[in-house]
Amino acid sequence: MEKQIAVIRGDGIGPEIVDQALRVLDAVAEKYGHTFTYTDVDMGGIAIDKWGEPLPAAMLDKCLAADSVLLGAVGGPKWDGLPGDKRPEKGLLALRAGMGLYANNRPAKLWPQLAAASPLKPEIVEKGIDFIVVRELIGGVYFGSHTTAECGGEQKATDVMSYAEHEIERIGRIAFETARKRRNKVTSVDKANVLDTSRLWRKVMHRLAEEYPDVEYADMLVDNTAMQIVKAPSQFDVVVTENMFGDILSDEASMITGSIGMIPSSSLGEGSRGLYEPIHGSAPDIAGQNKANPIGTILSAAMMLKYSFDLDEEAAAIEAAVNKALDAGLRTGDMMAEGCTLVSCSEMGDAILKNL
Amino acid sequence: MEKQIAVIRGDGIGPEIVDQALRVLDAVAEKYGHTFTYTDVDMGGIAIDKWGEPLPAAMLDKCLAADSVLLGAVGGPKWDGLPGDKRPEKGLLALRAGMGLYANNRPAKLWPQLAAASPLKPEIVEKGIDFIVVRELIGGVYFGSHTTAECGGEQKATDVMSYAEHEIERIGRIAFETARKRRNKVTSVDKANVLDTSRLWRKVMHRLAEEYPDVEYADMLVDNTAMQIVKAPSQFDVVVTENMFGDILSDEASMITGSIGMIPSSSLGEGSRGLYEPIHGSAPDIAGQNKANPIGTILSAAMMLKYSFDLDEEAAAIEAAVNKALDAGLRTGDMMAEGCTLVSCSEMGDAILKNL
Numbered sequence: 001m002e003k004q005i006a007v008i009r010g011d012g013i014g015p016e017i018v019d020q021a022l023r024v025l026d027a028v029a030e031k032y033g034h035t036f037t038y039t040d041v042d043m044g045g046i047a048i049d050k051w052g053e054p055l056p057a058a059m060l061d062k063c064l065a066a067d068s069v070l071l072g073a074v075g076g077p078k079w080d081g082l083p084g085d086k087r088p089e090k091g092l093l094a095l096r097a098g099m100g101l102y103a104n105n106r107p108a109k110l111w112p113q114l115a116a117a118s119p120l121k122p123e124i125v126e127k128g129i130d131f132i133v134v135r136e137l138i139g140g141v142y143f144g145s146h147t148t149a150e151c152g153g154e155q156k157a158t159d160v161m162s163y164a165e166h167e168i169e170r171i172g173r174i175a176f177e178t179a180r181k182r183r184n185k186v187t188s189v190d191k192a193n194v195l196d197t198s199r200l201w202r203k204v205m206h207r208l209a210e211e212y213p214d215v216e217y218a219d220m221l222v223d224n225t226a227m228q229i230v231k232a233p234s235q236f237d238v239v240v241t242e243n244m245f246g247d248i249l250s251d252e253a254s255m256i257t258g259s260i261g262m263i264p265s266s267s268l269g270e271g272s273r274g275l276y277e278p279i280h281g282s283a284p285d286i287a288g289q290n291k292a293n294p295i296g297t298i299l300s301a302a303m304m305l306k307y308s309f310d311l312d313e314e315a316a317a318i319e320a321a322v323n324k325a326l327d328a329g330l331r332t333g334d335m336m337a338e339g340c341t342l343v344s345c346s347e348m349g350d351a352i353l354k355n356l
Numbered sequence: 357m358e359k360q361i362a363v364i365r366g367d368g369i370g371p372e373i374v375d376q377a378l379r380v381l382d383a384v385a386e387k388y389g390h391t392f393t394y395t396d397v398d399m400g401g402i403a404i405d406k407w408g409e410p411l412p413a414a415m416l417d418k419c420l421a422a423d424s425v426l427l428g429a430v431g432g433p434k435w436d437g438l439p440g441d442k443r444p445e446k447g448l449l450a451l452r453a454g455m456g457l458y459a460n461n462r463p464a465k466l467w468p469q470l471a472a473a474s475p476l477k478p479e480i481v482e483k484g485i486d487f488i489v490v491r492e493l494i495g496g497v498y499f500g501s502h503t504t505a506e507c508g509g510e511q512k513a514t515d516v517m518s519y520a521e522h523e524i525e526r527i528g529r530i531a532f533e534t535a536r537k538r539r540n541k542v543t544s545v546d547k548a549n550v551l552d553t554s555r556l557w558r559k560v561m562h563r564l565a566e567e568y569p570d571v572e573y574a575d576m577l578v579d580n581t582a583m584q585i586v587k588a589p590s591q592f593d594v595v596v597t598e599n600m601f602g603d604i605l606s607d608e609a610s611m612i613t614g615s616i617g618m619i620p621s622s623s624l625g626e627g628s629r630g631l632y633e634p635i636h637g638s639a640p641d642i643a644g645q646n647k648a649n650p651i652g653t654i655l656s657a658a659m660m661l662k663y664s665f666d667l668d669e670e671a672a673a674i675e676a677a678v679n680k681a682l683d684a685g686l687r688t689g690d691m692m693a694e695g696c697t698l699v700s701c702s703e704m705g706d707a708i709l710k711n712l
């Protein structure tokens with residue numbers, strides 16, 4: 001198989017973690033007889049520095065021309081003072097919208113080797129943490145109008161949150177289909193006791209639930225969900241929610257696994273082209289020091305093989321290689337624990353390559 | 357001192373927990389020579405049943421005429437099917453707005469006797485959990501326009517989130533003043549990389565931070581905060597945030613203490629009249645069974661004495677009496693643990709009264 005992958009190294013630790021993922025992709029290509037070619041794309045802070053904007057149109061075009069996109073991380077203190085629409089994050093939002101990626105899939109899965117790193121107590125962790133947050137990614141308050149205006153002698157800011165039925169329905173379908181491949185349970189999160197968008201959300205989800213009678217379905221209020229993720233995470237299989245709630249809850253969910261550096265994510269729309277990235281940030285404090293954990297990015301590459309290219313076996317091989325490196329006690333600084341061996345970013349890459 | 361208190365028993369376990377709090381208030385009145393009189397107010401489901409709306413105008417007037425308001429809990433499955441503006445919660449929102457209560461104060465404090473009930477692991481709990489979420493309560497998306505309309509052959513729902521400078525400034529001041537009475541640290545939570553309301557929020561908070569140079573100040577993104585509450589809660593002293601983020605984060609914060617049934621809250625505006633209520637819900641599943649934990653409501657009554665009536669000594673006496681009951685190993689079902697004595701709602705009330 002020949003595939004062309006747009007590669008966004010981005011800022012901070014982005015370049016070093018992406019490099020390890022590309023080494024792994026190359027090894028997989030060689031072993032299984034595929035050809036992956038890479039196109040460099042500038043996005044985020046580096047694009048601001050080079051081109052004056054976080055996602056120049058030509059860069060978006062490169063992503064749209066590729067078979068899929070791999071991203072490291074964007075942002076950093078250097079660009080924090082810039083106005084809202086000139087910041088690195090804006091590039092990410094523009095990329096999501098430009099590629100039509102409405103379904104963000106963020107697994108919260110405990111790696112048994114890292115169970116001790118979970119902030120939750122063993123009684124809870126033992127019951128298992130293995131769920132997915134399916135977050136709507138190009139609607140809601142993220143993409144409504146944002147205005148700040150003088151009003152009665154002071155400033156007043158307004159953000160608008162909207163959802164149309166078809167936007168809810170398509171993400172809902174992803175959630176139900178995902179649940180069918182897992183443990184058949186969907187929890188839809190909203191704030192229907194306050195928001196009209198949530199009441200419409202709930203109505204559409206209930207309609208879908210009737211179409212998927214084999215999938216167990218429950219509504220949960222967002223405030224209660226924030227509690228339940230900490231109290232009893234084993235109850236969740238697929239959690240589906242709107243953009244802003246998904247941002248907050250998926251981060252909370254990743255934290256309870258104790259292994260943020262390990263978590264990949266996919267963002268998909270219609271068709272097979274997706275954006276794959278680790279859920280962690282650009283960690284400017286350790287950038288360029290060969291200390292970062294490349295596994296979140298390597299597993300993102302595995303997700304790409306599986307979801308965009310249907311290469312299930314290849315994806316599983318990467319996951320197994322990662323598992324083996326953890327079993328051997330290798331740990332980057334972020335997951336270091338007693339009795340384990342501290343390795344650098346590239347050493348972790350070496351080990352995973354060797355295990356392939 | 358003579359004070360008139362509006363009492364909203366509400367739905368579910370509301371009446372039974374409020375009754376215990378009134379017994380405690382009466383005992384305090386007798387011991388310290390005060391007179392507290394009570395006016396019953398219908399709000400929530402019971403008001404829908406009796407009067408056809410969750411907060412009849414006459415009921416709001418009773419609250420506005422009182423020196424302060426004590427609330428049990430509202431809501432229940434019986435009223436879940438009603439349209440948005442006819443639901444029990446709407447009564448609570450109308451009460452908050454009608455009384456001008458912009459500052460909601462939700463302590464997340466670990467009771468040492470209940471440390472084992474925290475879902476977090478001991479290494480984290482040992483560092484201490486003792487912070488307050490100061491939540492803006494009558495602005496933001498809760499009180500913007502909510503509309504659902506036909507649009508291009510489908511329904512589209514829209515919620516509007518706004519903040520004006522003065523709304524941010526007044527809640528910010530509460531946070532800084534509160535921090536001065538505690539450990540001198542304010543963490544302001546927003547989503548400034550996406551929302552205009554958050555960018556204005558941050559601007560106003562920075563202006564205030566200059567007025568309070570003795571208070572340590574930090575910004576934190578809401579998604580990161582959802583992680584930090586679980587990972588390292590000891591870092592927080594006063595967390596200040598807008599209405600919706602405050603709803604989510606304060607519930608998450610209460611859960612990590614492991615003792616939701618114990619947590620009181622205050623809602624204040626200009627002047628001393630406030631609304632005091634436990635943060636837990638109406639627990640319809642155990643309503644009327646004399647099983648509920650009355651301590652959240654009893655401590656809410658203590659907060660009222662302190663914040664609305666300046667009766668610090670009396671408030672401290674109630675807190676000490678609660679502490680003694682816990683020390684004696686008395687527990688309602690929700691906090692029952694090995695080696696403790698299971699008591700009913702009224703037995704817990706008896707014990708606290710005896711300790712006064």
Ligand SMILES: CC(C)[C@H](C(=O)O)[C@@H](O)C(=O)O
Binds near residue numbers: 549550
């Ligand atoms: C960088 C930011 C705009 C982004 C978001 O809020 O979506 C990030 O937090 C994420 O979750 O991918």
Ligand SMILES: CC(C)[C@H](C(=O)O)[C@@H](O)C(=O)O
Binds near residue numbers: 193223448603
């Ligand atoms: C009942 C509901 C409207 C309310 C809110 O969201 O404010 C509740 O969750 C709370 O936090 O007091």
